[in-house]
Amino acid sequence: MTFGKFMTATAVAALLAVPASAQMWDGYDRNTGYDGFNSGFNEMGYHDAWDRDADGMLNEREFSTGLYADWDTDNDVRITEVEYTRGAERWYGADYDGDFDLLDEEGTGYLDQNEWGSNWNNEYFTSWDGDNDGFLTADEYSTGVYNTADLDRDQYISIEEEGWFEGWFDGDDIEAEVREVGDTW
Ligand SMILES: [Ca+2]
Ligand SMILES: [Ca+2]
Ligand SMILES: [Ca+2]
Ligand SMILES: [Ca+2]
16 A cells, blocks of 8 residues: 555554444445345445356355355465465354364465365355255345354344454455456365
């Protein structure tokens, strides 16, 4: 980040003081519950970006690729142990005990798409697929996202729970990231 030449030290300090926690999109009102979340979230285009074959649904392979792109926070198409641990704790809870070294079959220090795919855990895909047809509609997807972020299941995304969305609304070109990851199996 470059700061303007005339920015005062106070202004710089204020900028740096912005908390690292995730921000939802502009205008998000957490008091609108799931319905407010759903309409705003769908407009963000994540489902479309993950839907690589553009058939309006996410199949399990598309979901796996989208998740890979999400966990790969620095977008270098490698999932390091730090990225893996952060992703696993977010999605599976702090006591998730997956062993990164076992997953990193080639011992490169990161997971590539093959290693990700060969250790793919379909628990989330299956539980989000409400009608069990093997595809996630935009509504099933946003419902799954909402319920996963709403850790205490009170139908309210608190400021703390917003931390789950770290990196989601930073203006990145998700479609390009997902395309770069490609198939994970
Ligand atoms: Ca699709
Ligand atoms: Ca990475
Ligand atoms: Ca479905
Ligand atoms: Ca909550």
